[in-house]
Amino acid sequence: MRRFSLWLRGKPIIADSVLAAMLLLLEILGVGNAHNKIAYLAIGVLLPLPVALRRVYPRSMAVCTLALSMTTSLVGFLSADHPDHIALLSQGIMLYTLVAYVGRREGLWYGLGLVVNITLSITAIAESAGSDIIFTVMFFALCWTLAEFIGARHAYDTEVAARLAVADYDKERRAHDAVSAERTRIARELHDVIAHAVSVIIVQADGAKYALRSDPDAAEQALTAIASTGREALRELRRTVALLRTEHAPDQLPQHGTAGIAKVVEMMRGTGLAVELELTGELDDIAPEVSLGVHRIVQESLTNTLRHAGPHPKAWVRVRRTDSDVLIDVTDTGGLPLREPADRIKGSGLGLVGMRERVAVLGGDLDAGRHSDGAWRVRASIPLQAGPTE
CATH class of the missing domain: 3.30.565.10 (Histidine kinase-like ATPase, C-terminal domain)
Known part of the structure; x- marks a missing residue:
């Protein structure tokens, strides 16, 4: 099992593709609750795709995810149909990826984009959605905190590896x-x-x-x-x-x-x-x-x-x-x-x-x-x- 874990760590696309497939499966399971099933399914297929390449091209995939999220909010605003896309969790996943693997500055810029997207979503929803907003903010805060912890761990591992290389x-x-x-x-x-x-x-x-x-x-x-x-x-x-x-x-x-x-x-x-x-x-x-x-x-x-x-x-x-x-x-x-x-x-x-x-x-x-x-x-x-x- 440990050998498989080490092998999987060196191939991030495989693990991230599994995560994207899980989000896609959840999207397919929720297609029955949507009024416009074709639009729901099209967005539901596109949203998880950047997750598969999130650690290979983190900046590009984060921009894609943000653009798809804003498109989802815009479609909901125009069609007055606001289905819940479980694949929107990819926004938090991308925030975690940027902070943990790229840097806080990129994560902050991405966070500002999420604020814009949340504002667009509030505008699209006529009824009160205070609980949804609180949940979203808490989810993003949890992703940032987890990324800080994992990023510190990665930095420590990198430093240890560098010291071992120098020692060797x-x-x-x-x-x-x-x-x-x-x-x-x-x-x-x-x-x-x-x-x-x-x-x-x-x-x-x-x-x-x-x-x-x-x-x-x-x-x-x-x-x-x-x-x-x-x-x-x-x-x-x-x-x-x-x-x-x-x-x-x-x-x-x-x-x-x-x-x-x-x-x-x-x-x-x-x-x-x-x-x-x-x-x-x-x-x-x-x-x-x-x-x-x-x-x-x-x-x-x-x-x-x-x-x-x-x-x-x-x-x-x-x-x-x-x-x-x-x-x-x-x-x-x-x-x-x-x-x-x-x-x-x-x-x-x-x-x-x-x-x-x-x-x-x-x-x-x-x-x-x-x-x-x-x-x-x-x-x-x-x-x-x-x-x-x-």
């Missing part, structure tokens, strides 16, 4: 923003994993190529580092993809904290990069996003050192936790690679940009640059309560 739009926008942010985060993670691994592999492959004949042991060590780095990169990629496929996979999260930093440093040492590590403060109980940020900054900084800090690079990594933030300081010997073959694959230049974006998302600061002595230094500060800066 905001929900969709937030979902879109969340998806965009997640895509950015995933892209950053994949960039960090792949760029680090590929950079290490390229440097080691270049070293192995030049040491293949002169120092087979060094070449073998470089090839071992390439294989180890490739396997580690593959494991991290699999962990990242697994996180995308499941809502909660804590056992597959990358290893961060002191163990994660130590693992990165150890892997870089295996490539021939001399790294000194200094960790101060409790770094294992900080927020996962802060820990991941520290991990990636150290990883990216050491990767840049391996690529750009000369033939015998050395780096110093210091991570210190304070009461309010985590301080990262990575310094290397600076300089440029000794050999720079024409076919060497260079970095995208997005490593430093990616670090800045990551630190900015976490609400921290990052400073990177070359010192007067040629050393390259990356310093970052990440608050323990991570969040975007204003």
Whole structure:
């Protein structure tokens, strides 16, 4: 039943046509009391017709109803025959329609037309019709009052629908923003994993190529580092993809904290990069996003050192936790690679940009640059309560 009511609400012509048919039926039943049955039936058929389209064309149908009512009064005045047309109730129905669905101003103009019609009817009726006039006025007043109530209800429903539409739009926008942010985060993670691994592999492959004949042991060590780095990169990629496929996979999260930093440093040492590590403060109980940020900054900084800090690079990594933030300081010997073959694959230049974006998302600061002595230094500060800066 409720489903049918909702279906009917979307098709006003059907319900209004039923109402018009009921008025027409009442007119047909009353045709026997009329002296001029043909005139009565003609007017009785025409009066209900505008009701069928009252909500589709409310102004036009109201004018038609008013014109037919005045015609009925005029015919009664000329023929001295004043039959009671039950379909004249359509005047009140139209008044209700205008006030409820169009506005009070249109309803007021229509009401003035009804006053003119009532005056014409009084003129047409010679005998006293005080009770009929009182009933008519009360009927019109009831229609107006009911229209005010229904109109207020419609306005409330419209406002609620508008608010729901705005809420749905905001929900969709937030979902879109969340998806965009997640895509950015995933892209950053994949960039960090792949760029680090590929950079290490390229440097080691270049070293192995030049040491293949002169120092087979060094070449073998470089090839071992390439294989180890490739396997580690593959494991991290699999962990990242697994996180995308499941809502909660804590056992597959990358290893961060002191163990994660130590693992990165150890892997870089295996490539021939001399790294000194200094960790101060409790770094294992900080927020996962802060820990991941520290991990990636150290990883990216050491990767840049391996690529750009000369033939015998050395780096110093210091991570210190304070009461309010985590301080990262990575310094290397600076300089440029000794050999720079024409076919060497260079970095995208997005490593430093990616670090800045990551630190900015976490609400921290990052400073990177070359010192007067040629050393390259990356310093970052990440608050323990991570969040975007204003």
